[in-house]
Amino acid sequence: MIVRQSIIFLSVVVLFTFSSLAVATNQGSEEKNQTTLIINSAQQTPQHPQHQIPKDKKIEQLESSKPIKSNMADYCRKHTC
C-alpha cells in the first residue's frame, strides 16, 4: 500500500516538474522571439521610424531637436553652442 502510494506520489512530482520545465522553456522561447522582433524593429527604424521607434526613443529624439532644455550645460559641452 505504502509502495503504491509512493509510486503515485513520485509520478505526480515527476509530471509536475516536467510540465513546469516545458512551460519555462516555452516562455524563454517566446521571450527570444520578442527580442528578435525588437531587434528587427530597431534595424528597420531608418525605413519606418514613425512606426518602429519605441515611445522612450521618440521622447529622446524630440528633446534632442529642442536645444534649450534643462541640461543645457551638457548639451553645450557636446556642441559648439
Add this chain to the structure above:
Amino acid sequence: MKLTTILGSHILAVLFTFSIANAAEWSYEEQKHWGSIQDHSQHEAPHIYPYAVCGIGQHQSPVDLATSYASKRLNNLKFRYYADAPDFFNTGHAVQVNLSNDYQGELLVGKEAYPLIQMHFHEPSEHVIGAKKFPAELHFVHVRGDGKIAVLGVLLEIGKDNPVFQTILDNMPHEGGELKQDSGIWLNIASLLPEKRDEYFTLAGSLTTPPCSEGVNWYILADATKISEVQLGQLKSFFSGNARLPQELNNRAVAKKK
C-alpha cells in the same frame, strides 16, 4: 527577467547611438539654408526642420555692433575665471575647450552668476563693427542651472602671441569629434581676456550655430585680446571660415557699457 533587462538596455543603447549618428548635419558653406535643413528621421512637421529658427528667428546672432548706443546704466561684469585642467575638444565645427565638471569659474552680470561651461573659437570674427571684421573671435559659454545662457564674446586681433591660446592649439585634437580628456594641462583662463574689460556691447541674441536657439544674453567686450599671426595660422589649420554672417537686428538695440 535579468536577460530581458540586459537585452533591453543594450537595445536602448543602440537606438541612442543611432539617434546621435542621425543628427542633421550642417556646414558653414550652406549657412543661408540652415533653416531648411531636414531631419529625415522625423515625420512630424515641426521636427522635420530642427534648425528652422536659424531661418525665421527674429533675434539671431551675430550682429553688426556699429549702431550701439552708449549707456552708463548697464551692469558691471566681473570675471571669476580660475585656472583649470580642461578637456580639449575638436567638435568638427570649432576648436573648443570644455571646463571640468567641478569648475567654479563664472561670469557675474551685476549680481547674477553664470557658470562657465566651455570656450570655442571662430575664424574670422562673427560680430563685426561696421565694416570692421576681426581675425577671430572667442566665445565663453556660460549656462545657469535653469538653462539660461550668457555668452561673452572676445574679439581677437593680431599682436604678440598669447601663451594660453598656444597651449590650447598645441593640445587640440586634429580629428573632428575627437576629445582629449584628462590631459592634466592647466590653463589660466583669465589670460584669454583683454586687459581692459569694463566696456562691452550687449543685446539679446541666439546661438550662432544650429539650432540657433534664441534667448541668449550676449556680452561682447569692446577691447580685443591679442594673438600672433602664427597663432592665427594655426587656428586656421583647424577651421577656417567657421563664422556665421551678421544677422538682422530686427528692432533690437545694441547697448554699449561705457
